[in-house]
Amino acid sequence: MEALIGIGRMALSVWAYLGSLLALLLATVRSAGAIRPRSMRLLGRVTMLQIFFTGFQAVLPLTIASVALGVLVLSISLQYLPVDYVQGVASIVIVREVVPLVTAFLIIGRSGTAITIEIATMKLNDELLALEVMGIPFTQFVALPRLVGAVVAFLLLQVYADLFGLLGGYYGSALVDAQLPAYPVADLLQGIDPADFALACLKAVLFGVVISITAIQQGLQVGRSRREIPIVTSRAVVRSLLLCFLLNTAVSVGVG
Amino acid sequence: MPGAPLLEFHRVSLRDGEIPVLTEVSLTVHEAEIVGVVFQHGIGKTSLLYIGAGLMPPTAGEVVYRGRRIAELPKTPPKLGFVFEDDGGLLENTSVFDNVALPLRFHLELEEKEVARKVEEVLSLVGMEEQAGRFPWQLTGDRQRLVALARALVYEPELVFVDDFFLGADADAFRRMQEAISLAREAHETAFLLVMEASAADFGVADRLCLVDHGAVLELERDG
DSSP: OOHHHHHHHHHHHHHHHHHHHHHHHHHHHHHTTTTHHHHHHHHHHHHHHHHHHOOOOHHHHHHHHHHHHHHHHHHHHHHHOOHHHHHIIIIIIIIIIIHHHHHHHIIIIIHHHHHHHHHHHHHHHTTHHHHHTTOOIIIIIHHHHHHHHHHHHHHHHHHHHHHHHHHHHHHHHHHHOTSOOOOOOHHHTTTTOOHHHHHHHHHHHHHHHHHHHHHHHHHTTTTTTTTTHHHOOOOHHHHHHHHHHHHHHHHHHOOO | OOSEEEEEEEEEEETTTTTTEEEEEEEETTOOOEEEEESSSSSSSSHHHHHHHSSSSEEEEEEETEEEGGSOOOOSSOOEEEEEEETTTTTSSSOOOHHHHHHHHOOOOOHHHHHHHHHHHHHTTTGGGGGSSOOGSSSSSHHHHHHHHHHHHHTTSSSSEETTTTTOOHHHHHHHHHHHHHHHHHHHHEEEEEEEGGGTTTTTTSSSSEEEEEEEEEEEEEEE
């Protein structure tokens, strides 16, 4: 009986948590509709900075990770599958499944943590209260640029990682094992199914939203002490990862 | 001379669990008036200002701004300014100039040249014009609070809350703060509500000093 009550409580807390994420997301999206023309330039600049930092910070590790995974997937595929099948594997495994998740891992590790720490610090330093007094809404000035920045940067990084994963995998696998069967690189690129690419883009948008909103929500959870910052940051990382895994499965199985 | 009532605390109380933080505090700040509130024991200073600015609800009582409950006060255009304690509430990763320019850029459609003129003007009012390109973390706490005062004054609010400015402030920052407050009142009829610990009670610019002891206003004294 106690176990059942425990499960029930856990389910309720998960439900409440998802509700709070959704409420924050809706408030943030709604704040976009309330942007006045006079604030546009300032908010545009803040958003561009977010896109730049989110994208820029992840470029190098994403290049390394996508090439390494591309080499792994293509060389194993070429070892065990006929060459004609490799295009399909590249489309499904690299473009649709692996790259979105790898991009998510890196954005969670670099930008998600940065967002949580930044917002937690802003809260502890009274910066958020200062914005409130000045009539500058948190959702519009802080949350929205981070949400848009994460989604746009995720999409750009994903296309970049697809390219490096495929080309790096193609040339890298040939370098790693010269015995592997040869085929034209154009075949590999032309084999990318637009439906797989569209699904990957859908994941990019969903992951970008989940990572940024989770990071923002956790940043807001700090109370009075800086000691709470590592706690909320690690919680943001774990929750973002779990939500991305669940969404990935739901999209791949449900839509794909 | 101070004008009509601007901000009124009506029997405001605040409890932190079982601990009384503020007990039935009643206080009025008039237009263009500078009120200093001295706390005998340092408890409840920040809470009083947060409640006054509508950032925190009281446990009992209410705060009224120009006859309207503070919670109902429209956020835009901002009528209140706030200089937070410690580092003033400045955006850490934004330069001094951009911190002060922020409310102008957000609320007003001004040419960048006009923004720069206003920011430079208000920064020189607090003697921080040479620090415009620096970041808040490159400044000491009292200098950060001077910049926060400049940011609060740049959009010409009706009332500015100043939380314990004098904590750790050197004589120069102290003097600049006094001058800036006097000039802002003269130029824009800005009212100020300043809280401080008893050790800073000799701050000379206030029209009135209220003494709060154990959460209640015990004494009200008018200077000159």
